[in-house]
Amino acid sequence: MKSSTPNKNHWLDIAETSAVVGSIGGSITSVVFKQFLWVTIPLSVTAGLAVVNHQRLKRMIAAEREAMTLLIQDNQAKVSQLKQQSEKQHWDHDVELTELKKASDTASTGLTRLDQQQKTNLEMTTQELQTLQTSLTKLDQLTQQLEQEQTETRKLAIQLKAIEKFTQIINNDSNAVEAYYQRGCSYQLTGSIELAIEDFTKAIELRNDHADAYHQRGLLYLEITDPQKAIIDLRRASQYYIGKGDLEQYRKTRDLSLEIHFNQSADASISETSKTSEATTKKEQFESVAVSNLFG
Numbered sequence: 001m002k003s004s005t006p007n008k009n010h011w012l013d014i015a016e017t018s019a020v021v022g023s024i025g026g027s028i029t030s031v032v033f034k035q036f037l038w039v040t041i042p043l044s045v046t047a048g049l050a051v052v053n054h055q056r057l058k059r060m061i062a063a064e065r066e067a068m069t070l071l072i073q074d075n076q077a078k079v080s081q082l083k084q085q086s087e088k089q090h091w092d093h094d095v096e097l098t099e100l101k102k103a104s105d106t107a108s109t110g111l112t113r114l115d116q117q118q119k120t121n122l123e124m125t126t127q128e129l130q131t132l133q134t135s136l137t138k139l140d141q142l143t144q145q146l147e148q149e150q151t152e153t154r155k156l157a158i159q160l161k162a163i164e165k166f167t168q169i170i171n172n173d174s175n176a177v178e179a180y181y182q183r184g185c186s187y188q189l190t191g192s193i194e195l196a197i198e199d200f201t202k203a204i205e206l207r208n209d210h211a212d213a214y215h216q217r218g219l220l221y222l223e224i225t226d227p228q229k230a231i232i233d234l235r236r237a238s239q240y241y242i243g244k245g246d247l248e249q250y251r252k253t254r255d256l257s258l259e260i261h262f263n264q265s266a267d268a269s270i271s272e273t274s275k276t277s278e279a280t281t282k283k284e285q286f287e288s289v290a291v292s293n294l295f296g
Contacts, residue, residue: 159186177206181213193220211240215253227264231257 166183169176184199200217203210218233234257241250 156190159189162186163190175206177203177210180206181210181216184213185216188216188220193224196220209240209243211237211244211246211249214240215249218253218257222260227260231260231264234260 163183163186166179166186169179170183173179180199180203184196184203187193187196187199197217197220200213200220203213204217207213214233214237218230218237221227221230221233234253238250238253238257241247241253
């Protein structure tokens with residue numbers, strides 16, 4: 001708020017100054033002319049003007065004070081308003097910070113829950129994949145087993161057809177040596193060991209130099225754990241192979257018969273050693289008991 005004091009001198013100030021100057025001039029005149037009236041009148045006027053001017057100054061000061069009071073009140077109101085605005089903004093900021101913290105906590109909780117859910121889903125997916133992998137492995141094993149069974153079934157069907165074929169030949173000709181041998185081989189492939197041995201034996205009866213029949217029958221004897229008969233058949237097979245000039249089969253049957261013989265001898269030696277050791281142990285026990293009874 002601007003001051004109400006004028007920039008130029010007030011007329012009362014000018015009049016008061018003129019009255020003072022007039023009083024000074026009247027004083028000089030009264031001294032010169034010895035007339036006190038020249039002093040009294042200017043002094044009275046000066047005093048009156050001073051009173052009036054003093055009242056005017058009081059009013060001006062009061063007005064200035066009132067203006068300053070209003071200005072101070074206005075400034076205090078503005079300061080109070082700014083303080084209230086600042087407090088409101090601070091409160092708003094606190095509220096915003098609280099809401100942001102709540103939102104952050106909610107988002108953090110949501111992310112934690114989502115992360116846990118994703119981990120759970122990943123574990124479930126991993127377990128499902130493992131289960132699926134296990135199922136696929138089992139399915140692959142079953143498929144391989146089924147394929148193997150189908151292959152064995154096809155082989156069995158082929159051998160059964162061969163057995164039927166050779167049986168018809170034998171029915172038509174009871175002296176068909178090769179039919180007996182081939183049917184024996186088919187029985188051997190189907191696991192019918194006793195029937196195979198019978199057919200190989202019949203082939204040998206019809207032709208006693210049938211090296212292949214001796215060879216296969218020797219293998220079957222070895223399979224059913226009759227090594228002595230296996231050795232005899234394999235040795236005869238090697239003899240007939242050498243007679244036919246088949247050196248490869250000769251070496252094979254000869255080496256196999258020797259291997260069986262050596263293994264049988266080693267087993268017999270171990271068995272004999274075991275029996276001897278057992279007998280020695282029993283003898284020592286008997287002697288110990290006898291001595292104990294004698295000197296007991």
